[in-house]
Amino acid sequence: MKPRVLIAPAPLQDIEHVYGPAITAAGAELVFPGKPHQLSEAELLEVLPGCVATLAGSEPYTRAVIAAAAAKGLKVIARAGVGYDAVDLAAATEHGVAVTFAPGTNQESVAEHTFTLILALARHLIRQHNGIAAGGWPRQTNRPIRGTVLGVLGLGRIGKAVARVGRNFGMTVIGHDPYADSAYCAANGIELLPMDDVFRRADWVSLHMPMLPESRQCVNARTLGLMKPTAFLINTARGGVVCEPDLFDALKNNRIAGAGLDVFENEPPGANPLLTLDNVVMTAHTAGVDLLSRDDMARAAGEAIARLITGVWPADWVVNPAVKAAFESRG
Ligand SMILES: NC(=O)c1ccc[n+]([C@@H]2O[C@H](COP(=O)([O-])OP(=O)(O)OC[C@H]3O[C@@H](n4cnc5c(N)ncnc54)[C@H](O)[C@@H]3O)[C@@H](O)[C@H]2O)c1
Numbered sequence: 001m002k003p004r005v006l007i008a009p010a011p012l013q014d015i016e017h018v019y020g021p022a023i024t025a026a027g028a029e030l031v032f033p034g035k036p037h038q039l040s041e042a043e044l045l046e047v048l049p050g051c052v053a054t055l056a057g058s059e060p061y062t063r064a065v066i067a068a069a070a071a072k073g074l075k076v077i078a079r080a081g082v083g084y085d086a087v088d089l090a091a092a093t094e095h096g097v098a099v100t101f102a103p104g105t106n107q108e109s110v111a112e113h114t115f116t117l118i119l120a121l122a123r124h125l126i127r128q129h130n131g132i133a134a135g136g137w138p139r140q141t142n143r144p145i146r147g148t149v150l151g152v153l154g155l156g157r158i159g160k161a162v163a164r165v166g167r168n169f170g171m172t173v174i175g176h177d178p179y180a181d182s183a184y185c186a187a188n189g190i191e192l193l194p195m196d197d198v199f200r201r202a203d204w205v206s207l208h209m210p211m212l213p214e215s216r217q218c219v220n221a222r223t224l225g226l227m228k229p230t231a232f233l234i235n236t237a238r239g240g241v242v243c244e245p246d247l248f249d250a251l252k253n254n255r256i257a258g259a260g261l262d263v264f265e266n267e268p269p270g271a272n273p274l275l276t277l278d279n280v281v282m283t284a285h286t287a288g289v290d291l292l293s294r295d296d297m298a299r300a301a302g303e304a305i306a307r308l309i310t311g312v313w314p315a316d317w318v319v320n321p322a323v324k325a326a327f328e329s330r331g
């Protein structure tokens with residue numbers, strides 16, 4: 001019987017031609033769960049055991065899922081994306097499961113999306129559209145973004161792309177990253193500052209750090225309180241980097257001017273009070289996915305799976321290198 005590879009994300013099921021050839025050339029067969037939505041933990045527990053690898057979206061690879069699937073031969077969780085906070089890395093490493101990601105495949109998509117949110121807020125897009133659709137003619141003075149200060153928190157691949165677009169819009173770019181590439185920032189007009197100073201000075205605070213214990217709710221009542229009342233928060237990183245009740249209070253009481261949100265603590269967000277505010281523009285965690293980046297993310301994940309199941313170690317893509325010896329001893 002051929003090894004089975006789960007293609008977990010519903011949006012990737014119709015681009016089999018992108019990732020399929022590498023996986024099938026490696027001797028495996030593709031398994032489609034046939035669900036239109038993101039798989040739940042219970043659904044993963046049903047479909048993943050018996051598969052050697054999963055081409056993974058943002059579904060929850062919990063300790064329970066990994067233990068059950070590893071016991072039945074799972075060896076690879078390959079994220080078709082960048083963030084891997086939905087995978088319990090410690091559990092994967094303990095069970096000899098290699099976790100890979102696809103760095104550098106979606107930064108231009110996220111940068112375009114970040115400016116979609118910024119421009120929608122600056123130009124009152126949703127209010128004007130809804131006002132006209134309701135029979136009104138809601139003329140408002142727009143905010144320029146040229147000449148304003150863009151604050152980028154997290155200056156990795158996405159933060160750098162966002163900074164570049166901001167400079168091209170005529171913005172002053174400031175930023176903070178505990179591991180900043182200071183030579184790159186100096187050469188590209190990005191002024192590095194302590195995090196609190198970015199909150200104080202920016203007209204737009206844009207979040208591009210990973211979801212880590214250290215970054216959890218780093219946007220909270222204290223840091224929102226440092227922002228100018230005319231400033232906006234943009235979150236295309238992860239919902240958990242923002243304390244949502246504190247953001248709601250800041251927006252409701254006009255402590256800050258507005259927010260553009262692509263990500264939420266829970267997705268879909270359900271009865272989240274942020275959804276009731278008219279100074280918020282929202283999208284459904286789509287910043288990283290456009291017709292170009294989707295293929296790049298899926299192709300990289302398919303290639304990572306093909307290499308790992310044929311015994312080639314893709315060092316640049318494995319996020320838990322400590323698993324190597326255990327992975328190889330599983331044969
Ligand atoms: N909304 C989406 O569709 C979408 C798409 C892609 C990525 N993302 C999110 O964006 C994140 C960043 O992606 P990337 O490709 O730029 O990753 P990256 O690893 O290239 O960059 C992340 C940067 O954040 C920095 N950082 C770490 N902790 C920080 C902190 N506490 N404060 C400030 N900076 C910190 C790191 O030093 C690094 O330079 C991903 O982890 C993912 O969660 C979201």
Ligand SMILES: O=C(O)[C@H](O)COP(=O)(O)O
Pocket residue numbers: 009056057058080081082083084106285288289
């Ligand atoms: O981390 C990422 O790269 C993005 O969030 C896109 O991945 P997703 O659409 O599977 O969440």
